[in-house]
Amino acid sequence: MGTKVTLTAADGFQLGAYRADPKGPPRGGVVVIQEIFGVNHHIRAVCDRLADAGFRTMAPQVFDRMVPNFESGYSEAEVAKAREFIPRLDWAKLMLDASAAVDALKKESGPVAMIGFCMGGTVAFIAATRLGGLAASICYYGGQIVRFADNKPRCSVQMHFGEKDASITTGDVETIRQKRPECEIFTYPGAGHAFNRDESASYEPNSARIAWQRSLAFLTKALGNARPKPPALAVAKSLPVRPASSVKPKAKSALRPKKRSKPKKKPKAKARRSGKKRAKTKARKKSKSRR
Numbered sequence: 001m002g003t004k005v006t007l008t009a010a011d012g013f014q015l016g017a018y019r020a021d022p023k024g025p026p027r028g029g030v031v032v033i034q035e036i037f038g039v040n041h042h043i044r045a046v047c048d049r050l051a052d053a054g055f056r057t058m059a060p061q062v063f064d065r066m067v068p069n070f071e072s073g074y075s076e077a078e079v080a081k082a083r084e085f086i087p088r089l090d091w092a093k094l095m096l097d098a099s100a101a102v103d104a105l106k107k108e109s110g111p112v113a114m115i116g117f118c119m120g121g122t123v124a125f126i127a128a129t130r131l132g133g134l135a136a137s138i139c140y141y142g143g144q145i146v147r148f149a150d151n152k153p154r155c156s157v158q159m160h161f162g163e164k165d166a167s168i169t170t171g172d173v174e175t176i177r178q179k180r181p182e183c184e185i186f187t188y189p190g191a192g193h194a195f196n197r198d199e200s201a202s203y204e205p206n207s208a209r210i211a212w213q214r215s216l217a218f219l220t221k222a223l224g225n226a227r228p229k230p231p232a233l234a235v236a237k238s239l240p241v242r243p244a245s246s247v248k249p250k251a252k253s254a255l256r257p258k259k260r261s262k263p264k265k266k267p268k269a270k271a272r273r274s275g276k277k278r279a280k281t282k283a284r285k286k287s288k289s290r291r
Helices: 041-052 076-083 091-109 119-130 170-179 205-226 232-238 270-290
Strands: 003-008 014-020 029-033 056-060 112-117 136-140 156-162 184-188
Touching: 003 056, 003 091, 014 041, 014 091, 029 041, 029 091, 029 119, 041 056, 041 112, 056 091, 091 112, 091 119, 112 119, 112 205, 119 136, 119 156, 136 205, 156 205, 170 184, 184 205
Parallel strands: 029 056, 029 112, 112 136, 136 156, 156 184
Antiparallel strands: 003 014, 014 056
C-alpha cells in the first residue's frame, strides 16, 4: 500500500522513510516512530492502518545513521541484535530525523501528529516537548519517558502502558502521571510490554483494540482542532441559495390593513360668526325703532 521515500534532515543527512496515503483527502498527517526493530512489517502495517483511517502517514528510518535500511523480526537472536542499538541512541539526532518527517507531511497534509512505540514512544514524548510543529503526540509504552518527565509538552499528549510491563514499573507510570497531569495516561491490566504488536507473543488483543480506538479519537480531535477554520465570508458563499421562485409570499389575510386617519374638520372662520351676530343685532334695533 505504501511507498519508500527519502527525507533530508536539517543537518543535511538523508534517510529513508515509509509513506502511506489515504484514498481520499487526508484528515491530517501522522509520523510513526519505530521500535528498536526498525521500520519493519509491523510498523508499515501501523502506517497502513492509519492511512485507512484517513491520515497521511510517514515512518522515518531513524536507525539509518547507524545501519541503513535496518529492520528486524522478533526471534530471540533478532531481539538481542536490536538491543545493541539502545546504548548508541542519540536523542538529538533522533529529533532531527523525526522533525524531517514532520516537515515533509506539513507541506502536504496540514496539521501533523506523532505516534511512537517502545523506543519510538519515548521519541514521541521528547518530540512533544521540543518540536513546535506538532498538534498532538501518542506514546505507546515508552520506557525512557520517566527520564524526561520534567519537561512540559508543547502539544496534547496521550500515553498507553501495560500494567504487566516488566520493563516499565507502575512506579514509573505514577511518577509520569504526577509530573505531567496534563497528559492523558491509560494503563491496561491484562497487558505487558508491546501489547499492540500483533506479530509477536506480547500482543494482547483486547488492550490493543481499546488503545487503538482511543488513539484514533485523540488524533481526530487534535488534528481537527488544529486545522484552520475557513473565513466567515467563504462559509457564507458555500451555503446554498434558495431561488426566488421557492420563496413563498406571505398570505394576504396575515397582513393587517392600515388604519385610515379621519379628515380633520376645518374650523369655521371667526369672521363669519362675528358678521352674523352684527346683522342680527342691527335687525333687532330696527324693529324696536319701528315700534
